[in-house]
Amino acid sequence: MHQSTSRQDPPAPMQGQKIVFRIPNYKSQTAQSHGSTEYSAVRTYHSRRSHRKSRGGCANCKQRRVKKQKLDCDYTAQPARTKDEHQVVGQLIISHPDLMSRESLSSSMSLQIVAEKLIEVLQVSRAASGPGLNSRPGSQTTGRLLEALQHFNLNTVASYSSKKNPSNMDMMRVKMTKLAFETPFLMHAIIGIATTHLCSVVPNNSQYKITEAHHWAQAIHQYSNEVSSGVTKENMDKLYSACILLTVHSFMLPEFNPRSSFVFSNDPTVLNWLLLQSGLRYLLERTTPWMSESIWWATFMDSRVPDIDFEDKRPGREDLDPDFADLCGITESSTVDNNPYLWPLRMLSWLLVIEMSPKSSQTYNMWMGRLEPEYYECLLAKDPPALILLAWWLALVCHVDEWWMVNRARSECTAICMLLEDSLDPLVLKLLEFPAESCGYLLRHVQERTALEFQDDMLLVL
Secondary structure, eight states: OOOOOOOOOOOOOEETTEEOOEEEOOOOHHHHHTTOOHHHHOOOEEEOOOOOOOOOSOHHHHHTTOOGGGOOSSTTSOOOOSOGGGOEETTTEESSGGGGOTTOTTHHHHHHHHHHHHHHHHTOOHHHHOTTOOOSTTSHHHHHHHHHHHHIIIIIHHHHSOTTOHHHHHIIIIIIHHHHTTOHHHHHHHHHHHHHHHHHHSTTOHHHHHHHHHHHHHHHHHHHHHHHTOOOTTTHHHHHHHHHHHHHHHHOOSSOOGGGSGGGOOOGGGGHHHHGGGHHHHHHHHSGGGGGGSTTHHHHHHTOOTTOOTTOOOOSSTTSOHHHHHHTTOOTTOOTTTOTTHHHHHHHHHHTTSOOSGGGHHHHHHHHTTOOHHHHHHHHTTOHHHHHHHHHHHHHHHHHOOTTTHHHHHHHHHHHHHHHTTOSOHHHHHHTHHHHHHHTOOOHHHHHHHHHHHHHHHHHHO
């Protein structure tokens, strides 16, 4: 049997963690044709110069073998240079959803970098987090942080933002997340809202609830300190972003529970879910000169509806529903200074003419952010006109069916119906019917009226 005369090359020698490559120096056929026999007798090798992997660029750029001078991420603090699908959020997060996917080829490398940056920005340590919490990359605590950040980018943003406004979702996923990697209280808020959303999807997971409580507490504390230190052009976007997420936290109610409503309590703090919605208005009033430079400017402009004038403060009853005007005691001489219901009613009147759907969510939210202290006092006093106006707004929100709003809207609307259904004022009972129908509550007088109508129909049949 013919045996091959070729031999196996010896394995390359190891030097530390590097491999020295030997490359055979093959002679050209031209040299062999001139009678040279060196090649057939001896193989000449040249050692390849050892090198180290580049540490520049993100995992996506490494995977795509992008040269350092042409990085399309901002890992080196340079602006993005290629298509949007390859842009990077901050120094780490790529807007392409495959970044945080387990199936991504660059997943493990990306997650390691993200974990290290998360620990750095949140300043998580054993001393700060308390005994038993491990903040090393790869630990359970860090794993929950990564899961929350992934959930925020892939799910929470889509569930919070209007599906008709993809630019708003891109802004939150890219610009706001980039901002969070240099702003601890904003990152805490992002982790907080993501775990809140996870708790609504998986309500019995105690680990999500622990993570949620910790990060919301940190976000609120640090956000309050930042506001106290002053609102400036430099921190306005950080404060806008955190404030918007904090309004979700304050409004969110884990489960339907009308008995937890402020209408059955004498504790004024029970109404904080509504009072805190004016926080964004406070910031906007103090940043007016620079607002057009904000990353949120386009979103603020998109939320406006041309046909709606929330600054409509006209005196008198003109263009108001007569029943509402009578209930609120509005006359031709009424103004926003002598009647606390005039402006809320005018804003509500504008909302009643637009479509009741998720498309109107952002527009509806503008109503609760513009309420004045005098109206809040009427709510705390359980004044029927104030409660009826709030119930109608809550009824509109019930039709939006947002995950973070629906339990609160249904619970508070139902509680108002329960409180006022025994009223002796026929106007109150009449105006209570739409809110009751929207939240699914059967009013006593409606039930009695339906029973009488059924009896009349039966008599006609007999």
